[in-house]
Amino acid sequence: MARLPSGMALLNMEKGKYYSLNKVGAAIWERLQTSPASMGTLSAHVAARFQVSEDACRADMIAFLDMLRDADLLDLSPAESGE
Numbered sequence: 306m307a308r309l310p311s312g313m314a315l316l317n318m319e320k321g322k323y324y325s326l327n328k329v330g331a332a333i334w335e336r337l338q339t340s341p342a343s344m345g346t347l348s349a350h351v352a353a354r355f356q357v358s359e360d361a362c363r364a365d366m367i368a369f370l371d372m373l374r375d376a377d378l379l380d381l382s383p384a385e386s387g388e
Contacts, residue, residue: 306334315378324376329355329362330369337379 307314313331315324326334329351336342336350348366352359373379 317377319377322376324378333366333369334373 306316308331309325312325312327312329313334315326315334316322317324332354333347333351336347342350344363344366348359348363351357351362351366355362370379
């Protein structure tokens, strides 16, 4: 992980791929690294920090978390991924 002015870069060392996260993605990543969180807790955190409604960010957050999982950067339980 490397912090950038625009967000963060992650490296999957096994695949040799870099992933760029914007500020919202970086905030989600940092929150998950601090402590595991349910989708409700995580969406409340993101909504408050970026002043958006939880409904507006929930679908985008599910897609983002699924992308992290598909890139083997995050292991989600079914409850965490929104499934």
